[in-house]
Amino acid sequence: MAAIAAGEKKARVLLIDKGNKLGRKLAISGGGRCNVTNRMPIDELIQHIPGNGRFLYSAFSEFNNEDIIRFFEHLGIKLKEEDHGRMFPVSDKAQTVVDVLLNQLKKYRVHIRTTEKVKSVMYENGRAKGIITANDEVIKAGAVVVAVGGKSVPHTGSTGDGYVWAEAAGHRITELFPTEVPITSNEPFIKQKTLQGLSLRDAGVSVLNKKGKPVVTHVMDMIFTHFGLSGPAILRCSQFVVKELKKQDQVKLKIDIFPAIHKEELLQKMTSDLKAAPKKAIKNVLKPWMQERYLLFLFERNKIQPEDTYSTLSKEKFRGFIQDCKELIVRADGTLSLEKAFVTGGGVSVKEIDPKKMASKKQEGLYFCGEILDIHGYTGGYNITSALVTGRLAGLNSAEYALSK
Known part of the structure; x- marks a missing residue:
């Protein structure tokens, strides 16, 4: 979502993933049917995100659950509403959601590198300058978006790598614990x-x-x-x-x-x-x-x-x-353990993040989105809503920042 949003702004985007394919966690979400969002009114939605849901009020004023529904329907995915406001693709297949997102990446000419591990994010004079891969390749960038998830469901690639990069930027990581477990x-x-x-x-x-x-x-x-x-x-x-x-x-x-x-x-x-x-x-x-x-x-x-x-x-x-x-x-x-949990509690402290832009208050040009942030909701489309909304804002604002520089 962040890469697509940055692509829309005509930025040159590199999406780097240590897994061998994109959208692995999305493909297994909602029991393989992908609960893309929840249609509850914003106030109720935020009540279902007991971990710092109120932080998302500003983000929802820019892009919210109804915008997510419009976004997917505009891309040709018909959605249906089930109990408790949960929204699923009519196809009942998560892969259809993954596929349209991959098509959008192609449309905006996003460069994709899979099976590529990132060793660290480079910071210089209070600014994110790019990344260093596990092979010590230096990739310079005008902005960096960290969208690596928490520590739950590690077989999809979220093994907590991003916390180290956030700490190196001066961010505080609140205590991690299993939720929805x-x-x-x-x-x-x-x-x-x-x-x-x-x-x-x-x-x-x-x-x-x-x-x-x-x-x-x-x-x-x-x-x-x-x-x-x-x-x-x-x-x-x-x-x-x-x-x-x-x-x-x-x-x-x-x-x-x-x-x-x-x-x-x-x-x-x-x-x-x-x-x-x-x-x-x-x-x-x-x-x-x-x-x-x-x-x-x-x-x-x-x-x-x-x-x-x-x-x-x-x-x-x-x-x-x-x-x-x-x-x-x-x-x-x-x-059960954090690895067996559906969602990670804790993460990058939201006090150090601009709630409208998802920008770091510690380093310019650094953005965070999704589960690496200290935001967690119940199952039922709430965590994915948070990920898509924060992802879109991180993508749009990182592109604007990079282009302005």
Whole structure:
């Protein structure tokens, strides 16, 4: 996006990549369908970028999510809107997005060098002057845009190279941590794989602080795994778990499978179902309420026999069961590694970046965009929106700067 924008300004552009092909991360995004942006109103969009999303207000005034949609549709890619404002190509193929971007690079005669590693960025008298490759080749340039990603999904090439170049320019790198990442747990039922592979639809998942108060709650799907928990609700909670783990050894997660119903109301409704069929096994009466595996798991936790009928059921145990339906506590002890995360938290401090131009405040002619910046959002098209918007601004402004010099 940065190279295309600079090309539009008629600058001579070299796009250099250590991988053997361009757009590798884009091609696997959105499960291979490429969630190019999100159509939510700007204020809501920024709320879904909990890591310094407010920094993007200025950028969105120059180029925003609606501009991204127009950009791709102008290039012949029809988009469709799915749940929660997510925008996908009608083709459902990420490669169609990659291909039109590659065509734009050709159109603007961008020079492309793949399988070429950059060793460092050259700085002289407070200005970026070009780059030095791994083969010690010096390539001079009027401006340099660093668009190398963070440390997540390293097989696509984002292995954290850019942080060293940013530090050499005098930039501060805020602490890096995994976000949008599955959560690990040592709970016995997790270790025994009791619920492995079981998905819960629209569950309310809360991260609790030391005092047991929710720090954040997300109502989305989740899944139990052999190491802990995953799925959209869990990924969104993960960065809050990382932060809470700095204050406590284990963080409690509260899972509510009926977030729309109050506990007492749930008790009354289930009781009324049981009373209506007093001779029927409670397992068969309550089966329509939830997946059988989860039902039996909660029965076992509360020492309820599935063959019990309403008349033989201990009312105290049944209250415990209702409590678990609404507030199953799972202790989290960590997350998977930064390399396994979808998104990197932390990066080049946004306090040192001009929010309208993506220009470094430390060196002239140096620009940053995408995940190398300390900006991170939830999955759902938010990170890619940030990357495309900051990429475009870095490209336009770096070209203007280089041409003016």
